[in-house]
Amino acid sequence: MNFRHATKKFDPNKKISDEDFNFILETAYLSPSSFGIEPWRFLVIQNKKIREKIKNTSWGAKGKVMDASHFVILLARTAKDTKYDAEYLKNHFEKVHQFPNQAIEGILEMIENFQKSDFALLEDDRRMMDWSSKQTYIALANMMTSAAQIGIDSCPIEGFSIAEMNQLLREEGLLKDESFSISVMAAFGYRLQDAAKKIRRPYDDIVKWIE
Numbered sequence: 743m744n745f746r747h748a749t750k751k752f753d754p755n756k757k758i759s760d761e762d763f764n765f766i767l768e769t770a771y772l773s774p775s776s777f778g779i780e781p782w783r784f785l786v787i788q789n790k791k792i793r794e795k796i797k798n799t800s801w802g803a804k805g806k807v808m809d810a811s812h813f814v815i816l817l818a819r820t821a822k823d824t825k826y827d828a829e830y831l832k833n834h835f836e837k838v839h840q841f842p843n844q845a846i847e848g849i850l851e852m853i854e855n856f857q858k859s860d861f862a863l864l865e866d867d868r869r870m871m872d873w874s875s876k877q878t879y880i881a882l883a884n885m886m887t888s889a890a891q892i893g894i895d896s897c898p899i900e901g902f903s904i905a906e907m908n909q910l911l912r913e914e915g916l917l918k919d920e921s922f923s924i925s926v927m928a929a930f931g932y933r934l935q936d937a938a939k940k941i942r943r944p945y946d947d948i949v950k951w952i953e
Contacts, residue, residue: 743890745893745937746886746887746895746896747895747937747938749806749895749897749931749937750805750806750897751809751934752806752809752811752931753809753933754809756811756932757811757931758811758932763786763812763930766889767885769885769887770784770816770882772884773880774880775877777849777853779877781819781823781824781877781878782881783816784814784817785816785817785916786813786814787807787814787815793808795914796813799902799903799907799910800899800901800903801901802899802901802902806929809934810929810931811931811932812929812931813928813930814885815911815924816878816925816928817924817925818874818877818923818924819921820921821871822919823921824870824873824874825857825864825870826851827850827854830921835849861873874925878925882898885928885930886898894931895930895932895933902927907924908924
């Protein structure tokens with residue numbers, strides 16, 4: 743964790759091996775999510791023309807997207823797929839988990855209560871999107887941590903307009919329906935310069951033990 747930092751400049755001449763990046767992707771793929779619904783998709787953008795468009799659309803990606811070895815866009819599923827009565831959820835529990843119908847009914851009822859009452863997510867689609875997006879950050883954190891474990895640098899990127907990036911992805915055929923929206927992006931590669939010393943608030947101000 744001391745090695746990991748938000749890398750601002752990547753060495754364009756150094757590339758991550760397929761084996762190492764597949765390992766990083768696997769940690770995202772195996773990440774936990776609320777109710778195990780996996781409300782995400784990971785786009786590995788290696789196409790230079792698309793990267794150039796991202797650079798011109800996202801102010802946070804400038805200086806990183808063209809030089810990074812690998813660039814990932816994390817998509818989050820929208821309310822269309824994550825609402826308790828969505829066809830995606832029923833299919834996910836039936837086809838992926840192969841739960842019996844009675845168990846699926848129970849899980850969907852639990853999700854309904856959670857969305858309606860516990861987290862009050864159904865007041866608008868943005869709340870549902872934010873809930874889904876939270877799950878992608880778990881995968882993002884796992885990717886950055888696993889990368890650091892094997893000496894690979896990364897930088898999470900939120901510096902963009904959601905509407906503009908979604909429009910770009912639609913134009914490139916990467917958002918074909920209303921099931922997904924961009925959540926966050928991340929660049930991976932090797933640092934061009936040493937990282938600054940980490941600065942954090944006092945440990946006791948952050949960690950509180952309740953005995």
